[in-house]
Amino acid sequence: MSVIVAEFLTLDGVVEDPDGSGGTATGGWAFRHGPEAVAGDKFRLGTLLETGTLLLGRTTWELFSKLWPGRTDEFSVRLNNATKLVASRTLEDVSAWQNSSVLQGDLVAEVEKNEGDVIVIGSVGIAQELGRRGLVDEYRLLVFPSVVGAGRRLFEAPADLDLVSTTQVGAAILGTYRPR
Template identity: 70%
Template sequence: MNRVTVIEFVTLDGVVEDPDGSAGTPGGGWAFRHGPEAVAGDKFKLGSRLDTGALLLGRWTWELFSKLWPSRSDEFSTRMNTAQKWVASRTLTDVSAWNNSTVIGGELTGEVRRLRSERDVIVIGSTSVVHTLMDHDLVDEYRLLVFPTVLGAGRRLFTDPAGARDLRLVSVEQTGAAALLCYEKMSAIPLRVGR
């Protein structure tokens, strides 16, 4: 079965906002202070999923990536550049700056359901998109690269305890100064009443 996977850089206290500093927030750039080995290449272990899946990006993330990735030519960058990309935006119309990009024409959750019926969907950054998918229980897996930084403030991945869901830890792996944590959505497990 195809999956929706969320990819995020995150601090120890759950902040996902401005990991590279491009948004100019006071604590921005926190992921890149730990050196290139923590952020370079396929740190999220996507591998061939980039070849067969679809990337889903919000407008802001797509605009940032479309300025960075097309000029890169290493193996991982080539996979990013040739991957199918879907952009969730109500205002963006021209996505010619990055190969294989398409603006989502319909309602986001319906389009994601349609895409997932055909292939894996990988959401990178794009916190607003991720929150919408979380609200509609459409995220199957989280791959979080956790950095040893505490900001105390900023936009977080998990914000609403009312929408909390149990997750199952699948793996943990050190990558430079960070740790890659992979979680899956837990299936409902029936309660067993004993005597």
């Protein structure tokens, strides 16, 4: 079992509001590089979407559940068919996006007992909590050539990571890192 965190990121480390849906003053920075910059399997998840479990926070799930269900390209079909676990204290009905269920119990305990790979996309609070607990095995960070100066960052404290690989993906760089 591995926990993989996949995030859009600016050069100055901001993960907040890459698509502008959050209404922040600096939001939309990833989409300024064109729709192809964020389309498809940019995180190279491939078959992990078929064998693993997506772990999403309420806000990310609500956004994704409006965007993905009607799409039929290869990546969208994989994403739609994936098993989805939603961490939320308030959300009860997750029928808007197939194969979704609400996480019952403690986030960390549920992740630790999961037998397959867990993939966190967006959902910064979840990624941060799992990182603090030493449960993240891999970060896949799609770094865009934008500097926004302010906003929520993935890493709240110093962290040492080992670089595993880099790949140019359109305007961005996909860096894969493992915690030391």
